[in-house]
Amino acid sequence: MDFTGHEGWLIGYLIGLAVVLVVVALVVTILALAWRIGTQAGSILSGLQQAERNTAGLKQLNDTIESALAVIAGLKRGRERLGG
Numbered sequence: 001m002d003f004t005g006h007e008g009w010l011i012g013y014l015i016g017l018a019v020v021l022v023v024v025a026l027v028v029t030i031l032a033l034a035w036r037i038g039t040q041a042g043s044i045l046s047g048l049q050q051a052e053r054n055t056a057g058l059k060q061l062n063d064t065i066e067s068a069l070a071v072i073a074g075l076k077r078g079r080e081r082l083g084g
Helices: 005-055 056-081
Strands: none
Touching: 005 056
């Protein structure tokens, strides 16, 4: 193409090309980061599920505490009856 006398168009095309290249670079960067986050999210989810399985027994901790308190109360009553 001959841009003689149309340097403004040439500058416009070059600026447009630069803008497109910058946008493409930003989109590629965003997509790469999104892929990385997606990969990490899977392993984070797996870790959280493992933590949930490991701590499932804590749901019954209040029942265990109540049972222990009942045993302690029974032991205290027994001690009192025995004169201790």
